[in-house]
Amino acid sequence: MTVLAIDIGGTKLAAGIVDAGGDILARGEVPTLAAEGPERVLERIVRLAKDVLGRPGIPAETIHRIGIGCAGPVDRQAGLILNPPNLPGWVRVPLVEHIEKALGRPAVLENDANAAALGEFRYGAGKGARSLVYLTVSTGIGGGIILDGKIWHGLKDGAGEVGHMTLLPDGPVCGCGNRGCLEALASGPSIARRAREALGTGRPSRLREIRDVTAADVVRLVQEGDAVAAEVWNETVGYLGLGVAAVITILAPERVVIGGGVARAGDPLFEPLRREVRRRVKLVAV
Known part of the structure:
Protein backbone atom coordinates (compact mmCIF):
# COMPACT_ATOMS: atom_id res chain seq x y z
CA MET A 1 0.00 0.00 0.00
CA THR A 2 1.29 3.44 -0.94
CA VAL A 3 0.55 6.29 1.47
CA LEU A 4 0.98 10.02 1.85
CA ALA A 5 3.17 10.83 4.85
CA ILE A 6 3.23 14.27 6.49
CA ASP A 7 5.71 15.47 9.11
CA ILE A 8 4.99 18.63 11.09
CA GLY A 9 7.99 20.14 12.84
CA GLY A 10 8.73 23.41 14.54
CA THR A 11 11.10 24.46 11.74
CA LYS A 12 9.94 22.63 8.62
CA LEU A 13 7.03 20.72 7.13
CA ALA A 14 7.70 17.65 5.01
CA ALA A 15 5.49 15.42 2.88
CA GLY A 16 6.26 12.29 0.93
CA ILE A 17 4.76 9.42 -0.98
CA VAL A 18 5.96 6.15 0.56
CA ASP A 19 5.40 2.61 -0.70
CA ALA A 20 4.91 -0.58 1.31
CA GLY A 21 8.64 -1.27 1.30
CA GLY A 22 9.44 2.07 2.89
CA ASP A 23 10.82 3.61 -0.30
CA ILE A 24 10.13 7.33 -0.80
CA LEU A 25 8.70 7.91 -4.28
CA ALA A 26 8.35 11.69 -4.00
CA ARG A 27 8.98 14.27 -1.32
CA GLY A 28 8.90 17.96 -0.58
CA GLU A 29 9.41 20.36 2.30
CA VAL A 30 8.71 23.98 3.19
CA PRO A 31 9.37 26.14 6.26
CA THR A 32 6.80 25.80 9.04
CA LEU A 33 6.79 29.50 9.99
CA ALA A 34 5.07 28.45 13.21
CA ALA A 35 4.76 32.00 14.50
CA GLU A 36 2.08 32.63 11.87
CA GLY A 37 -0.28 30.38 13.81
CA PRO A 38 -2.19 27.15 13.14
CA GLU A 39 -4.47 28.38 10.36
CA ARG A 40 -1.65 29.55 8.09
CA VAL A 41 0.48 26.50 8.82
CA LEU A 42 -2.43 24.17 8.03
CA GLU A 43 -2.87 25.93 4.69
CA ARG A 44 0.83 25.40 4.00
CA ILE A 45 0.57 21.69 4.89
CA VAL A 46 -2.32 21.16 2.48
CA ARG A 47 -0.55 22.99 -0.36
CA LEU A 48 2.58 20.91 0.19
CA ALA A 49 0.61 17.65 0.26
CA LYS A 50 -1.23 18.52 -2.96
CA ASP A 51 2.06 19.43 -4.62
CA VAL A 52 3.59 16.05 -3.76
CA LEU A 53 0.45 14.17 -4.81
CA GLY A 54 0.54 15.98 -8.15
CA ARG A 55 4.12 15.08 -9.05
CA PRO A 56 4.65 13.30 -12.40
CA GLY A 57 4.51 9.54 -12.11
CA ILE A 58 2.68 9.55 -8.78
CA PRO A 59 -0.59 7.58 -9.03
CA ALA A 60 -2.52 9.84 -6.66
CA GLU A 61 -5.77 7.95 -7.27
CA THR A 62 -4.26 4.83 -5.68
CA ILE A 63 -3.18 6.60 -2.48
CA HIS A 64 -5.95 6.04 0.04
CA ARG A 65 -4.28 6.69 3.40
CA ILE A 66 -2.45 9.55 5.11
CA GLY A 67 -0.06 9.21 8.03
CA ILE A 68 0.81 12.34 10.02
CA GLY A 69 3.62 12.78 12.52
CA CYS A 70 3.70 15.82 14.78
CA ALA A 71 5.58 16.81 17.90
CA GLY A 72 3.69 15.87 21.05
CA PRO A 73 1.63 16.02 23.01
CA VAL A 74 -1.08 14.72 20.69
CA ASP A 75 -4.36 12.88 21.16
CA ARG A 76 -4.17 10.10 18.58
CA GLN A 77 -7.71 8.85 19.06
CA ALA A 78 -9.32 12.27 18.67
CA GLY A 79 -6.86 13.42 16.02
CA LEU A 80 -5.89 16.51 18.01
CA ILE A 81 -2.66 18.45 18.37
CA LEU A 82 -2.77 19.40 22.04
CA ASN A 83 -0.10 22.01 22.86
CA PRO A 84 3.40 21.30 21.48
CA PRO A 85 5.98 23.73 22.93
CA ASN A 86 7.45 24.36 19.47
CA LEU A 87 4.11 25.15 17.81
CA PRO A 88 2.84 28.19 19.72
CA GLY A 89 -0.92 28.63 19.63
CA TRP A 90 -1.63 25.01 18.67
CA VAL A 91 -4.04 24.13 21.45
CA ARG A 92 -6.38 21.21 20.71
CA VAL A 93 -6.15 21.77 16.96
CA PRO A 94 -8.32 19.19 15.08
CA LEU A 95 -5.57 18.29 12.64
CA VAL A 96 -6.91 14.97 11.36
CA GLU A 97 -10.36 16.41 10.67
CA HIS A 98 -8.83 19.29 8.72
CA ILE A 99 -6.50 17.10 6.65
CA GLU A 100 -9.19 14.54 5.84
CA LYS A 101 -11.55 17.26 4.67
CA ALA A 102 -8.90 19.03 2.58
CA LEU A 103 -7.37 15.94 0.96
CA GLY A 104 -10.34 13.56 0.83
CA ARG A 105 -8.58 10.60 2.43
CA PRO A 106 -8.62 9.04 5.92
CA ALA A 107 -5.70 10.10 8.09
CA VAL A 108 -4.05 8.84 11.26
CA LEU A 109 -2.01 10.92 13.70
CA GLU A 110 1.05 9.83 15.66
CA ASN A 111 3.66 11.56 17.77
CA ASP A 112 6.50 12.28 15.34
CA ALA A 113 9.17 10.59 17.45
CA ASN A 114 7.01 7.46 17.77
CA ALA A 115 6.55 7.40 13.99
CA ALA A 116 10.29 7.80 13.47
CA ALA A 117 11.00 5.08 16.03
CA LEU A 118 8.71 2.69 14.18
CA GLY A 119 10.35 3.58 10.86
CA GLU A 120 13.83 2.91 12.25
CA PHE A 121 12.59 -0.32 13.84
CA ARG A 122 11.15 -1.65 10.59
CA TYR A 123 13.47 -0.25 7.95
CA GLY A 124 16.47 1.47 9.51
CA ALA A 125 19.03 1.33 12.30
CA GLY A 126 16.70 -0.63 14.58
CA LYS A 127 15.97 -3.45 12.16
CA GLY A 128 16.31 -6.80 13.90
Whole structure:
Protein backbone atom coordinates (compact mmCIF):
# COMPACT_ATOMS: atom_id res chain seq x y z
CA MET A 1 0.00 0.00 0.00
CA THR A 2 1.29 3.44 -0.94
CA VAL A 3 0.55 6.29 1.47
CA LEU A 4 0.98 10.02 1.85
CA ALA A 5 3.17 10.83 4.85
CA ILE A 6 3.23 14.27 6.49
CA ASP A 7 5.71 15.47 9.11
CA ILE A 8 4.99 18.63 11.09
CA GLY A 9 7.99 20.14 12.84
CA GLY A 10 8.73 23.41 14.54
CA THR A 11 11.10 24.46 11.74
CA LYS A 12 9.94 22.63 8.62
CA LEU A 13 7.03 20.72 7.13
CA ALA A 14 7.70 17.65 5.01
CA ALA A 15 5.49 15.42 2.88
CA GLY A 16 6.26 12.29 0.93
CA ILE A 17 4.76 9.42 -0.98
CA VAL A 18 5.96 6.15 0.56
CA ASP A 19 5.40 2.61 -0.70
CA ALA A 20 4.91 -0.58 1.31
CA GLY A 21 8.64 -1.27 1.30
CA GLY A 22 9.44 2.07 2.89
CA ASP A 23 10.82 3.61 -0.30
CA ILE A 24 10.13 7.33 -0.80
CA LEU A 25 8.70 7.91 -4.28
CA ALA A 26 8.35 11.69 -4.00
CA ARG A 27 8.98 14.27 -1.32
CA GLY A 28 8.90 17.96 -0.58
CA GLU A 29 9.41 20.36 2.30
CA VAL A 30 8.71 23.98 3.19
CA PRO A 31 9.37 26.14 6.26
CA THR A 32 6.80 25.80 9.04
CA LEU A 33 6.79 29.50 9.99
CA ALA A 34 5.07 28.45 13.21
CA ALA A 35 4.76 32.00 14.50
CA GLU A 36 2.08 32.63 11.87
CA GLY A 37 -0.28 30.38 13.81
CA PRO A 38 -2.19 27.15 13.14
CA GLU A 39 -4.47 28.38 10.36
CA ARG A 40 -1.65 29.55 8.09
CA VAL A 41 0.48 26.50 8.82
CA LEU A 42 -2.43 24.17 8.03
CA GLU A 43 -2.87 25.93 4.69
CA ARG A 44 0.83 25.40 4.00
CA ILE A 45 0.57 21.69 4.89
CA VAL A 46 -2.32 21.16 2.48
CA ARG A 47 -0.55 22.99 -0.36
CA LEU A 48 2.58 20.91 0.19
CA ALA A 49 0.61 17.65 0.26
CA LYS A 50 -1.23 18.52 -2.96
CA ASP A 51 2.06 19.43 -4.62
CA VAL A 52 3.59 16.05 -3.76
CA LEU A 53 0.45 14.17 -4.81
CA GLY A 54 0.54 15.98 -8.15
CA ARG A 55 4.12 15.08 -9.05
CA PRO A 56 4.65 13.30 -12.40
CA GLY A 57 4.51 9.54 -12.11
CA ILE A 58 2.68 9.55 -8.78
CA PRO A 59 -0.59 7.58 -9.03
CA ALA A 60 -2.52 9.84 -6.66
CA GLU A 61 -5.77 7.95 -7.27
CA THR A 62 -4.26 4.83 -5.68
CA ILE A 63 -3.18 6.60 -2.48
CA HIS A 64 -5.95 6.04 0.04
CA ARG A 65 -4.28 6.69 3.40
CA ILE A 66 -2.45 9.55 5.11
CA GLY A 67 -0.06 9.21 8.03
CA ILE A 68 0.81 12.34 10.02
CA GLY A 69 3.62 12.78 12.52
CA CYS A 70 3.70 15.82 14.78
CA ALA A 71 5.58 16.81 17.90
CA GLY A 72 3.69 15.87 21.05
CA PRO A 73 1.63 16.02 23.01
CA VAL A 74 -1.08 14.72 20.69
CA ASP A 75 -4.36 12.88 21.16
CA ARG A 76 -4.17 10.10 18.58
CA GLN A 77 -7.71 8.85 19.06
CA ALA A 78 -9.32 12.27 18.67
CA GLY A 79 -6.86 13.42 16.02
CA LEU A 80 -5.89 16.51 18.01
CA ILE A 81 -2.66 18.45 18.37
CA LEU A 82 -2.77 19.40 22.04
CA ASN A 83 -0.10 22.01 22.86
CA PRO A 84 3.40 21.30 21.48
CA PRO A 85 5.98 23.73 22.93
CA ASN A 86 7.45 24.36 19.47
CA LEU A 87 4.11 25.15 17.81
CA PRO A 88 2.84 28.19 19.72
CA GLY A 89 -0.92 28.63 19.63
CA TRP A 90 -1.63 25.01 18.67
CA VAL A 91 -4.04 24.13 21.45
CA ARG A 92 -6.38 21.21 20.71
CA VAL A 93 -6.15 21.77 16.96
CA PRO A 94 -8.32 19.19 15.08
CA LEU A 95 -5.57 18.29 12.64
CA VAL A 96 -6.91 14.97 11.36
CA GLU A 97 -10.36 16.41 10.67
CA HIS A 98 -8.83 19.29 8.72
CA ILE A 99 -6.50 17.10 6.65
CA GLU A 100 -9.19 14.54 5.84
CA LYS A 101 -11.55 17.26 4.67
CA ALA A 102 -8.90 19.03 2.58
CA LEU A 103 -7.37 15.94 0.96
CA GLY A 104 -10.34 13.56 0.83
CA ARG A 105 -8.58 10.60 2.43
CA PRO A 106 -8.62 9.04 5.92
CA ALA A 107 -5.70 10.10 8.09
CA VAL A 108 -4.05 8.84 11.26
CA LEU A 109 -2.01 10.92 13.70
CA GLU A 110 1.05 9.83 15.66
CA ASN A 111 3.66 11.56 17.77
CA ASP A 112 6.50 12.28 15.34
CA ALA A 113 9.17 10.59 17.45
CA ASN A 114 7.01 7.46 17.77
CA ALA A 115 6.55 7.40 13.99
CA ALA A 116 10.29 7.80 13.47
CA ALA A 117 11.00 5.08 16.03
CA LEU A 118 8.71 2.69 14.18
CA GLY A 119 10.35 3.58 10.86
CA GLU A 120 13.83 2.91 12.25
CA PHE A 121 12.59 -0.32 13.84
CA ARG A 122 11.15 -1.65 10.59
CA TYR A 123 13.47 -0.25 7.95
CA GLY A 124 16.47 1.47 9.51
CA ALA A 125 19.03 1.33 12.30
CA GLY A 126 16.70 -0.63 14.58
CA LYS A 127 15.97 -3.45 12.16
CA GLY A 128 16.31 -6.80 13.90
CA ALA A 129 15.99 -5.42 17.44
CA ARG A 130 13.06 -6.11 19.76
CA SER A 131 13.41 -2.91 21.76
CA LEU A 132 14.55 0.52 20.71
CA VAL A 133 14.52 4.12 21.84
CA TYR A 134 14.57 6.82 19.19
CA LEU A 135 15.56 10.37 20.08
CA THR A 136 14.99 13.28 17.74
CA VAL A 137 17.24 16.25 18.43
CA SER A 138 16.10 19.16 16.34
CA THR A 139 14.02 22.28 17.03
CA GLY A 140 12.84 20.27 20.03
CA ILE A 141 13.85 16.97 21.57
CA GLY A 142 11.44 14.05 21.56
CA GLY A 143 11.53 10.32 22.05
CA GLY A 144 9.82 7.22 20.75
CA ILE A 145 9.93 3.87 22.53
CA ILE A 146 9.56 0.42 20.95
CA LEU A 147 9.12 -2.46 23.40
CA ASP A 148 8.60 -6.04 22.22
CA GLY A 149 8.13 -4.76 18.69
CA LYS A 150 5.39 -2.24 19.48
CA ILE A 151 5.22 1.48 20.19
CA TRP A 152 4.88 2.13 23.91
CA HIS A 153 2.41 5.02 24.14
CA GLY A 154 2.00 5.15 27.90
CA LEU A 155 -0.86 6.81 29.77
CA LYS A 156 -2.76 9.20 27.48
CA ASP A 157 -0.05 8.88 24.81
CA GLY A 158 2.43 10.57 27.14
CA ALA A 159 5.40 8.20 26.89
CA GLY A 160 8.68 9.27 25.35
CA GLU A 161 8.80 12.98 26.19
CA VAL A 162 12.51 12.64 26.84
CA GLY A 163 13.18 16.28 26.02
CA HIS A 164 11.23 17.35 29.07
CA MET A 165 13.13 15.46 31.73
CA THR A 166 14.72 17.97 34.09
CA LEU A 167 18.52 18.07 34.09
CA LEU A 168 19.13 21.47 35.72
CA PRO A 169 16.39 22.43 38.20
CA ASP A 170 17.34 26.11 37.99
CA GLY A 171 18.28 26.04 34.31
CA PRO A 172 16.83 28.01 31.40
CA VAL A 173 13.07 28.12 30.89
CA CYS A 174 11.79 25.50 28.46
CA GLY A 175 8.92 25.96 26.04
CA CYS A 176 6.89 23.56 28.19
CA GLY A 177 7.09 26.02 31.10
CA ASN A 178 9.52 24.01 33.20
CA ARG A 179 13.16 24.89 33.84
CA GLY A 180 16.28 23.02 32.84
CA CYS A 181 14.71 20.45 30.52
CA LEU A 182 16.97 18.54 28.14
CA GLU A 183 15.25 20.37 25.29
CA ALA A 184 16.11 23.75 26.83
CA LEU A 185 19.76 22.73 26.98
CA ALA A 186 20.54 20.64 23.89
CA SER A 187 18.01 21.29 21.10
CA GLY A 188 19.09 23.22 18.01
CA PRO A 189 17.73 26.59 19.21
CA SER A 190 19.20 25.99 22.67
CA ILE A 191 22.65 25.34 21.22
CA ALA A 192 22.38 28.60 19.28
CA ARG A 193 21.25 30.45 22.40
CA ARG A 194 24.15 29.16 24.47
CA ALA A 195 26.55 30.14 21.69
CA ARG A 196 25.24 33.71 21.80
CA GLU A 197 25.53 33.73 25.58
CA ALA A 198 29.13 32.50 25.36
CA LEU A 199 30.02 35.49 23.21
CA GLY A 200 29.03 37.72 26.13
CA THR A 201 32.27 36.74 27.86
CA GLY A 202 34.22 38.79 25.33
CA ARG A 203 36.40 35.86 24.23
CA PRO A 204 37.50 35.82 20.59
CA SER A 205 35.47 33.54 18.35
CA ARG A 206 34.44 33.34 14.72
CA LEU A 207 30.90 32.97 16.00
CA ARG A 208 30.94 36.79 16.16
CA GLU A 209 31.08 36.90 12.37
CA ILE A 210 27.70 35.15 12.06
CA ARG A 211 24.57 37.25 12.35
CA ASP A 212 22.13 34.47 13.28
CA VAL A 213 24.10 31.61 14.78
CA THR A 214 22.70 28.10 14.35
CA ALA A 215 23.66 24.72 15.76
CA ALA A 216 25.14 23.86 12.35
CA ASP A 217 27.42 26.91 12.61
CA VAL A 218 28.62 25.73 16.01
CA VAL A 219 29.46 22.28 14.63
CA ARG A 220 31.31 23.74 11.65
CA LEU A 221 33.43 26.01 13.84
CA VAL A 222 34.19 23.15 16.24
CA GLN A 223 35.74 21.32 13.30
CA GLU A 224 37.72 24.47 12.45
CA GLY A 225 39.15 24.67 15.96
CA ASP A 226 37.09 27.49 17.47
CA ALA A 227 37.47 27.25 21.26
CA VAL A 228 34.18 28.95 22.18
CA ALA A 229 32.21 26.77 19.76
CA ALA A 230 33.95 23.70 21.17
CA GLU A 231 32.96 24.67 24.71
CA VAL A 232 29.32 25.07 23.69
CA TRP A 233 29.38 21.77 21.80
CA ASN A 234 31.01 19.86 24.65
CA GLU A 235 28.27 21.12 26.99
CA THR A 236 25.68 19.93 24.47
CA VAL A 237 27.19 16.46 24.31
CA GLY A 238 27.29 16.35 28.10
CA TYR A 239 23.61 17.19 28.42
CA LEU A 240 22.62 14.69 25.73
CA GLY A 241 24.78 12.08 27.44
CA LEU A 242 22.89 12.60 30.69
CA GLY A 243 19.56 12.19 28.91
CA VAL A 244 20.55 9.11 26.91
CA ALA A 245 22.15 7.50 29.97
CA ALA A 246 18.96 8.00 31.98
CA VAL A 247 16.85 6.41 29.25
CA ILE A 248 19.20 3.43 28.96
CA THR A 249 19.29 2.94 32.72
CA ILE A 250 15.48 2.89 32.93
CA LEU A 251 14.60 0.87 29.81
CA ALA A 252 17.78 -1.06 28.85
CA PRO A 253 16.84 -1.01 25.15
CA GLU A 254 18.75 -3.07 22.61
CA ARG A 255 19.37 0.06 20.55
CA VAL A 256 19.27 3.82 20.85
CA VAL A 257 18.86 5.69 17.56
CA ILE A 258 19.33 9.44 17.32
CA GLY A 259 17.98 11.54 14.47
CA GLY A 260 16.84 15.07 13.76
CA GLY A 261 18.66 18.12 12.47
CA VAL A 262 21.34 18.21 15.17
CA ALA A 263 22.19 14.55 14.47
CA ARG A 264 23.35 15.60 11.00
CA ALA A 265 26.54 16.71 12.75
CA GLY A 266 27.62 13.06 12.47
CA ASP A 267 30.88 11.99 14.12
CA PRO A 268 31.44 15.27 16.03
CA LEU A 269 28.27 14.35 17.92
CA PHE A 270 28.23 10.57 18.01
CA GLU A 271 31.83 9.81 18.93
CA PRO A 272 31.93 11.93 22.12
CA LEU A 273 28.31 11.05 22.93
CA ARG A 274 29.11 7.33 22.93
CA ARG A 275 32.01 7.97 25.29
CA GLU A 276 29.83 10.08 27.59
CA VAL A 277 27.07 7.47 27.72
CA ARG A 278 29.53 4.66 28.47
CA ARG A 279 31.02 6.78 31.25
CA ARG A 280 27.65 7.41 32.88
CA VAL A 281 25.80 4.10 32.50
CA LYS A 282 27.02 1.78 35.25
CA LEU A 283 24.47 -0.99 35.78
CA VAL A 284 23.10 -1.67 32.29
CA ALA A 285 24.82 -3.11 29.22
CA VAL A 286 25.73 -0.50 26.60
